[in-house]
Amino acid sequence: MVKALTIALDAMGGDAAPKMVVRGASIALERFPEIRFLMFGQEREMAPLLKGKKALLAASELRHTEDVVSSDAKPSVALRGGRKSSMRLAIDAVHNGEADCVVSAGNTGALMAMAKFVLKTLPGINRPAIASFFPTLRGESVMLDLGANVLCDAENLIDFAVMGNAFARSVLGLQVPTYALLNVGSEEIKGHESLQEASAVLRASNLPGRFLGFVEGDDIGKGTADVIVTDGFTGNVALKTAEGTANLINEYLRHTFRTSLLAGLGYLLARPAMKKLRERVDPRGYNGAMFLGLNGIVVKSHGGTDALGFANAIGVAVDMHRHGIIEKIRSDLSLLDRNSGNAQAAVV
Amino acid sequence: MVKALTIALDAMGGDAAPKMVVRGASIALERFPEIRFLMFGQEREMAPLLKGKKALLAASELRHTEDVVSSDAKPSVALRGGRKSSMRLAIDAVHNGEADCVVSAGNTGALMAMAKFVLKTLPGINRPAIASFFPTLRGESVMLDLGANVLCDAENLIDFAVMGNAFARSVLGLQVPTYALLNVGSEEIKGHESLQEASAVLRASNLPGRFLGFVEGDDIGKGTADVIVTDGFTGNVALKTAEGTANLINEYLRHTFRTSLLAGLGYLLARPAMKKLRERVDPRGYNGAMFLGLNGIVVKSHGGTDALGFANAIGVAVDMHRHGIIEKIRSDLSLLDRNSGNAQAAVV
Numbered sequence: 001m002v003k004a005l006t007i008a009l010d011a012m013g014g015d016a017a018p019k020m021v022v023r024g025a026s027i028a029l030e031r032f033p034e035i036r037f038l039m040f041g042q043e044r045e046m047a048p049l050l051k052g053k054k055a056l057l058a059a060s061e062l063r064h065t066e067d068v069v070s071s072d073a074k075p076s077v078a079l080r081g082g083r084k085s086s087m088r089l090a091i092d093a094v095h096n097g098e099a100d101c102v103v104s105a106g107n108t109g110a111l112m113a114m115a116k117f118v119l120k121t122l123p124g125i126n127r128p129a130i131a132s133f134f135p136t137l138r139g140e141s142v143m144l145d146l147g148a149n150v151l152c153d154a155e156n157l158i159d160f161a162v163m164g165n166a167f168a169r170s171v172l173g174l175q176v177p178t179y180a181l182l183n184v185g186s187e188e189i190k191g192h193e194s195l196q197e198a199s200a201v202l203r204a205s206n207l208p209g210r211f212l213g214f215v216e217g218d219d220i221g222k223g224t225a226d227v228i229v230t231d232g233f234t235g236n237v238a239l240k241t242a243e244g245t246a247n248l249i250n251e252y253l254r255h256t257f258r259t260s261l262l263a264g265l266g267y268l269l270a271r272p273a274m275k276k277l278r279e280r281v282d283p284r285g286y287n288g289a290m291f292l293g294l295n296g297i298v299v300k301s302h303g304g305t306d307a308l309g310f311a312n313a314i315g316v317a318v319d320m321h322r323h324g325i326i327e328k329i330r331s332d333l334s335l336l337d338r339n340s341g342n343a344q345a346a347v348v
Numbered sequence: 349m350v351k352a353l354t355i356a357l358d359a360m361g362g363d364a365a366p367k368m369v370v371r372g373a374s375i376a377l378e379r380f381p382e383i384r385f386l387m388f389g390q391e392r393e394m395a396p397l398l399k400g401k402k403a404l405l406a407a408s409e410l411r412h413t414e415d416v417v418s419s420d421a422k423p424s425v426a427l428r429g430g431r432k433s434s435m436r437l438a439i440d441a442v443h444n445g446e447a448d449c450v451v452s453a454g455n456t457g458a459l460m461a462m463a464k465f466v467l468k469t470l471p472g473i474n475r476p477a478i479a480s481f482f483p484t485l486r487g488e489s490v491m492l493d494l495g496a497n498v499l500c501d502a503e504n505l506i507d508f509a510v511m512g513n514a515f516a517r518s519v520l521g522l523q524v525p526t527y528a529l530l531n532v533g534s535e536e537i538k539g540h541e542s543l544q545e546a547s548a549v550l551r552a553s554n555l556p557g558r559f560l561g562f563v564e565g566d567d568i569g570k571g572t573a574d575v576i577v578t579d580g581f582t583g584n585v586a587l588k589t590a591e592g593t594a595n596l597i598n599e600y601l602r603h604t605f606r607t608s609l610l611a612g613l614g615y616l617l618a619r620p621a622m623k624k625l626r627e628r629v630d631p632r633g634y635n636g637a638m639f640l641g642l643n644g645i646v647v648k649s650h651g652g653t654d655a656l657g658f659a660n661a662i663g664v665a666v667d668m669h670r671h672g673i674i675e676k677i678r679s680d681l682s683l684l685d686r687n688s689g690n691a692q693a694a695v696v
Contacts, residue, residue: 137599147532150539184495184584191498192581217588221596233540234585236532237578240565241586245593248569251485253601256625257618266618270604273611277604 004034005321007314008090008099011041012068013106015304018042021105022049024301024310026056031311032318038099040065040086065089069110071303078110079117087111091118094296101297101317103288105310111300112148112291119296122326124333127152128293129160129232130300131167133286134242136223142167143182143220145232146239146289152231154197155338157181161202162332163292164227165209170323171316172226176210179227182234183214198229206335288313290320293329297321352382353669355662356438356447359389360416361454363652366390369453370397372649372658374404379659380666386447388413388434413437417458419651426458427465435459439466442644449645449665451636453658459648460496460639467644470674472681475500476641477508477580478648479515481634482590484571490515491530491568492640493580494587500579502545503686505529509550510680511640512575513557518671519664520574524558527575530582531562546577554683636661638668641677645669 009025011018018041025037036059039046043064050057067085069078082088087106093099095118104111112128121128131144144160145152152160161179168177181199183191191214202211215224217238230238257267267274287309291298297320301313357373359366366389373385384407387394391412398405415433417426430436435454441447443466452459460476469476479492492508493500500508509527516525529547531539539562550559563572565586578586605615615622635657639646645668649661 135596137596150532182585184498184581185588217585217590218592218595220589221592230585233532234582237530237565237582238585238589240533241568241589242565242593244566244569245590246597247566248483248485249594249597252625256621259621259624263618263621266614266616266621268614269617270611270614273604273607273614276607277600280600 004036005101005318006036006038006099007317008038008093008102009040010087010090010102010104010106011039011046012086013104013111013303014301014310015071016306017105018046019049020305020307020310022046022053022056023307024314025060026053027307027311028314028318029056029059031315035059035314035318037061038063038090038093040089040093042066042068063089069107071107073107073110075107075109075113078107079113082110082114088114088118091115091296091298094298095119100321101299103299103301103310103314103317105301105303105305105313107303108147108289108300111298115291115294115296115298119294119298121293122295122329122333125159125163125293125329127156127159128291129163131164131290131292132239132288134220134239135280135286136221138223140172140286141220141223141226141228142172143228143230143235143239144292145230145235147232147236148291149232151233152194154194154201157194157198157229157231158201158336158338159293161198161211161227161229162207162336163329164229165207166325166328166332167290167292167320168226169208170325170328171319174226176208177226178210178212178224179229180212180215180219180225182220182228182230182238183216185214185216201336201338204337207332288316290316292325295326297326352384353449353666354384354386354447355665356386356441356450357388358435358438358450358452358454359387359394360434361452361459361651362649362658363419364654365453366394367397368653368655368658370394370401370404371655372662373408374401375655375659376662376666377404377407379663383407383662383666385409386411386438386441388437388441390414390416411437417455419455421455421458423455423457423461426455427461430458430462436462436466439463439644439646442646443467448669449647451647451649451658451661451665453649453651453653453661455651456495456637456648459646463639463642463644463646467642467646469641470643470677470681473507473511473641473677475504475507476639477511478637479512479640480587480637482568482587483634484569486571488520488634489568489571489574489576490520491576491578491583491587493578493583494637495580495584496639497580499581500542502542502549505542505546505577505579506549506684506686507641509546509559509575509577510555510684511677512577513555514673514676514680515638515640515668516574517556518673518676519667522574524556525574526558526560526572527577528560528563528567528573530568530576530578530586531564533562533564549684549686552685555680636664638664640673643674645674
């Protein structure tokens with residue numbers, strides 16, 4: 001029997017909240033009948049949405065709160081003023097043991113600030129990171145950090161490697177994931193010093209995965225490594241550049257099929273296959289950015305997602321909990337010898 | 349009448365050199381009948397390739413040298429030991445006025461090291477940058493730096509903005525190009541300090557283009573700005589990530605058209621249109637990385653390119669020379685007030 005697990009939902013976060021949250025919870029419940037929800041949000045908005053949804057009502061507890069963190073609120077402001085917000089109360093529920101994970105499609109910066117403040121980082125981790133899946137030629141990989149930390153030193157990169165490695169072993173189900181540091185490839189350019197230092201420590205470590213050293217930007221799509229480790233600035237730019245390139249090619253493709261009658265006919269014939277292609281790169285399939293390194297499971301759904309995407313984000317939280325990611329990170333941290341790269345031991 | 353211009357060619361650089369270089373020169377000569385070539389390389393290899401090519405022979409002078417810079421040579425080693433190499437002699441030809449530009453498909457690091465050493469940077473420019481075109485939804489844009497400088501301060505970014513702006517006005521033919529600094533977008537994350545500083549100076553400057561402030565990774569493919577300015581680490585990762593994503597989607601597409609008979613038939617019908625699409629994103633069309641900020645025109649062709657790609661790289665050099673890019677950079681530098689961002693004046 002699978003043990004019940006409770007997910008705290010920030011029902012008010014996201015462009016289409018709370019409707020998309022409630023619908024997403026319904027979809028997730030069909031997939032994981034054993035989960036329970038603790039929903040935080042405005043009752044008058046949510047009650048009508050829940051009406052008639054028997055299974056969901058039976059699996060959910062609704063807690064009313066008036067406050068909502070706006071999507072453009074500064075994290076520091078949200079942290080001070082949003083103590084009764086749906087986002088904050090959902091995080092609090094994880095902290096006080098009422099819930100096992102929290103999922104929100106709200107303001108990323110505010111969610112990270114609140115999660116750090118309430119849940120704290122794991123012992124041995126200085127800074128949490130944002131991680132996400134992405135499709136590759138070989139399947140899917142995970143990359144971190146995607147924007148939580150603009151400036152990263154060697155210590156941070158090492159922490160991210162540990163966290164990403166544990167994630168790949170739990171959620172991606174890989175026994176010996178490969179992991180690598182994102183760098184530039186020319187001979188002359190050897191990357192920042194922090195990359196060299198992190199590389200030395202990781203090479204000397206006994207982490208369960210296999211360290212590949214440095215990879216380059218084109219290795220992301222190739223799937224050269226299961227885990228790509230980088231600083232939040234580079235990771236954010238790389239992720240968005242990949243999105244932009246995918247959109248560009250999509251647009252070119254649309255245009256291509258419209259250039260002639262024959263091409264249009266070709267598209268009609270290829271349509272079922274093209275639909276599969278779209279599903280394969282559907283961003284909703286990769287929805288759910290994981291906040292790793294915290295004393296609790298926090299998943300950030302894309303703010304613009306729909307119910308299906310939100311359900312997938314809930315699925316990621318379920319996977320993280322089931323596979324004991326936090327325990328894995330904890331135990332892996334002990335396998336590092338941080339002095340092997342002349343890096344300072346992390347001070348917590 | 350168009351004035352003749354002489355292009356120095358490193359005939360031995362590139363995977364398929366010297367054959368691809370000679371063929372590329374032929375193609376370029378058909379496009380620009382007024383150009384002349386000064387080719388540096390091994391005579392015994394090149395003479396047979398030139399044989400029978402009347403027009404090319406008439407437009408070319410071949411200078412024999414035995415030495416070649418290997419593709420994996422360390423830049424510092426190439427700089428010291430390669431004084432008689434085809435690459436170095438081609439650069440020397442620009443320095444001593446025998447040629448107007450140099451084009452090489454050889455070792456990027458060595459080419460940059462030699463070009464900096466021989467040609468020097470322009471007064472007011474601390475470091476040269478590598479720039480390249482790329483396709484966007486709106487046409488094409490230019491991005492720099494793509495890897496010459498891993499660590500950049502505000503001064504460097506400002507220089508790159510001036511250089512990219514001059515490039516867009518000359519080679520892209522835009523009167524008022526838009527230009528922007530690549531950054532990350534979240535509220536909490538405001539990017540490195542150097543970005544803030546560079547932004548302040550550029551906002552206060554009188555450069556002929558229009559400064560858009562910060563853009564994000566997905567703006568690259570959108571074509572939000574004609575010129576994207578970034579440090580060499582981020583630029584290199586972004587460029588290669590875009591390449592990797594394009595390859596990934598290509599592979600998906602191939603697979604898609606093979607999944608069923610109907611899809612295959614659809615592909616056959618759409619083939620002429622698909623061919624146009626491929627041409628549109630053909631990397632050979634965007635071949636030619638420009639080294640900007642030097643006292644001379646240097647174009648680096650992709651090492652793995654074929655004759656068509658090499659001809660396009662020659663075309664870029666021709667464009668840069670015709671539009672007086674170096675003079676544009678020189679005069680634009682005087683329009684900056686570097687103190688407006690508390691940035692130090694460049695010391696040359």
